[in-house]
Amino acid sequence: MNFYDFLQREGIKIEKKIGDHVFRQGEIDTSLYFINSGLLKAYYLSEEGKESIKSFLSDKDIIGSLTSAYLGEPCSFGLLCLQPTKLTKISFSALREYSKKDVNIANELIDVLLQFSMKKEKREYEFLCLSAEQRFSLLVESRPNLIEKITQNDLSRYLGVTPVGLSRIKKRVYENMDLTNI
Amino acid sequence: MNFYDFLQREGIKIEKKIGDHVFRQGEIDTSLYFINSGLLKAYYLSEEGKESIKSFLSDKDIIGSLTSAYLGEPCSFGLLCLQPTKLTKISFSALREYSKKDVNIANELIDVLLQFSMKKEKREYEFLCLSAEQRFSLLVESRPNLIEKITQNDLSRYLGVTPVGLSRIKKRVYENMDLTNI
DNA sequence: AACGCGCATTAACCGAGGTTAAAACGTATG
DNA sequence: CATACGTTTTAACCTCGGTTAATGCGCGTT
Numbered sequence: 001m002n003f004y005d006f007l008q009r010e011g012i013k014i015e016k017k018i019g020d021h022v023f024r025q026g027e028i029d030t031s032l033y034f035i036n037s038g039l040l041k042a043y044y045l046s047e048e049g050k051e052s053i054k055s056f057l058s059d060k061d062i063i064g065s066l067t068s069a070y071l072g073e074p075c076s077f078g079l080l081c082l083q084p085t086k087l088t089k090i091s092f093s094a095l096r097e098y099s100k101k102d103v104n105i106a107n108e109l110i111d112v113l114l115q116f117s118m119k120k121e122k123r124e125y126e127f128l129c130l131s132a133e134q135r136f137s138l139l140v141e142s143r144p145n146l147i148e149k150i151t152q153n154d155l156s157r158y159l160g161v162t163p164v165g166l167s168r169i170k171k172r173v174y175e176n177m178d179l180t181n182i
Numbered sequence: 183m184n185f186y187d188f189l190q191r192e193g194i195k196i197e198k199k200i201g202d203h204v205f206r207q208g209e210i211d212t213s214l215y216f217i218n219s220g221l222l223k224a225y226y227l228s229e230e231g232k233e234s235i236k237s238f239l240s241d242k243d244i245i246g247s248l249t250s251a252y253l254g255e256p257c258s259f260g261l262l263c264l265q266p267t268k269l270t271k272i273s274f275s276a277l278r279e280y281s282k283k284d285v286n287i288a289n290e291l292i293d294v295l296l297q298f299s300m301k302k303e304k305r306e307y308e309f310l311c312l313s314a315e316q317r318f319s320l321l322v323e324s325r326p327n328l329i330e331k332i333t334q335n336d337l338s339r340y341l342g343v344t345p346v347g348l349s350r351i352k353k354r355v356y357e358n359m360d361l362t363n364i
Numbered sequence: 365a366a367c368g369c370g371c372a373t374t375a376a377c378c379g380a381g382g383t384t385a386a387a388a389c390g391t392a393t394g
Numbered sequence: 395c396a397t398a399c400g401t402t403t404t405a406a407c408c409t410c411g412g413t414t415a416a417t418g419c420g421c422g423t424t
Binding site: 151152153163164166167168170171 | 370371372373374
Binding site: 044046050052053054066067070071076096099100101102103106107109110113114116117118120121123124125127128129160 | 226232249252258278281282288291296298299302303311342
C-alpha cells in the first residue's frame with residue numbers, strides 16, 4: 001500500500017470556505033490534513049493579540065499540529081482558509097498504526113518528514129542569518145505566485161515584521177532595483 | 183532490530199578534540215552522527231564572515247546535514263567540537279536501506295524525525311514570535327546547564343544577536359530580576 | 365452615488381540592537 | 395611574574411523596524 005491508497009481508504013474529504021478554521025490555537029486536534037486545493041495560513045496568536053504566520057499551505061501540502069497529534073497537547077497554532085479549500089483529513093494515530101505494519105507506508109512517511117524537516121531548517125536559516133529585507137527579497141524570487149495571492153498584512157506577519165515595516169522594505173527594495181536597472 | 187543494534191552493527195566510532203571539525207560547510211557529508219558524549223556547535227558562515235549558530239549538540243543527539251545526506255548537496259553548515267567528543271558515524275543511505283527492509287528501524291527513524299521536526303518548529307516559533315530578550319530569558323530557564331558551558335559569543339550567535347547586543351540584554355534582564363525580587 | 369471597511373502608504377517619534385572602538389577581565393603560556 | 399590572547403563590558407553613534415496616527419486607496423454593500 002502507498003500513501004495515496006491510505007488517503008483514499010482512511011481519509012475524510014472536507015470542504016472549507018474563506019475565513020473558516022480547520023482548527024484553532026488551543027484546541028486538541030490529532031489529525032493531519034492533506035490539501036487537495038486551496039490556500040491556508042497557519043498562525044500563532046500571542047496573549048497580546050499579535051499574529052505571526054508560521055506558514056502558508058496549498059496544493060499537495062500536508063499540515064497538522066505535531067504537538068497535538070504526537071504529544072496530545074493543545075495546538076500551538078491555528079489553521080485558517082484564505083481561499084476555498086478542499087482537504088483530506090486523516091488520523092495521525094491511524095497513520096502511525098499503518099506504518100507499524102506496512103514498511104512502504106512507513107518509508108513514505110519518512111520521506112514526508114524529511115521534506116518537512118528540510119523546509120523548517122530553511123526557515124530557521126532565514127530567521128537566523130538574514131535580515132527582514134533579505135527574507136523579503138528571497139521570497140519575491142522564490143515564490144512570486146504566493147505573493148500575488150496574499151495581502152501585505154499577512155506577508156509581513158510571515159516575514160516577522162509589521163505591515164508598516166514591510167511597506168518601508170518594499171519601497172527600499174524597489175528603489176534599489178530601479179538604480180541597478182539603469 | 184532496533185536503532186541501537188543498527189548503531190552497533192553499522193556505526194563507526196570516532197573521537198574528536200576541542201576545535202576539530204566533524205565536517206565543514208561546503209563539503210559533502212552523507213553521514214549522520216550519533217553523539218555519545220561531548221559538545222558541538224552547528225554553525226553557518228556567511229560570505230561576509232558572519233557566524234550564526236544553528237544548534238548546540240550533546241549526549242544522545244543525532245546530527246547531520248539533511249541537504250547533503252538526502253539531496254547530495256554540499257553541507258549548508260559546519261559542525262565543530264566545543265568539548266572533546268565521542269561520536270558514532272552512520273551512513274544515511276545504509277539507514278534508509280535498513281528502514282526499507284525493517285519496519286522497526288523505519289518506525290524508530292520516524293520517531294527521530296518527529297522529535298527533530300518539533301525541535302525545529304519550536305525554534306521557528308521563537309524567532310517568529312519572540313524578541314531577542316525573550317529568547318534569551320527562555321533559554322536561561324530551559325537550558326541553564328548549556329549556558330554554563332558555552333561562551334557568551336557563541337550564545338549570542340545562537341540567539342541571533344551580536345555579543346555586544348547580548349551583553350546589553352543580560353544587563354537589562356538581570357536588573358529587572360533584582361527589582362522583582364525586592 | 366454614498367458609505368463603510370480593510371488594506372497600504374506615509375510621517376513622526378521611539379527603542380532595540382548593530383557597529384566600532386576602547387577598556388576591563390580572565391586565563392593560559394612562556 | 396609578564397605577556398598575550400580571547401571574552402565581556404561599556405560608550406558613542408547609527409540604522410532598522412515598531413508604534414501610533416493620519417491619509418489615501420480599492421471594493422463591496424446598500
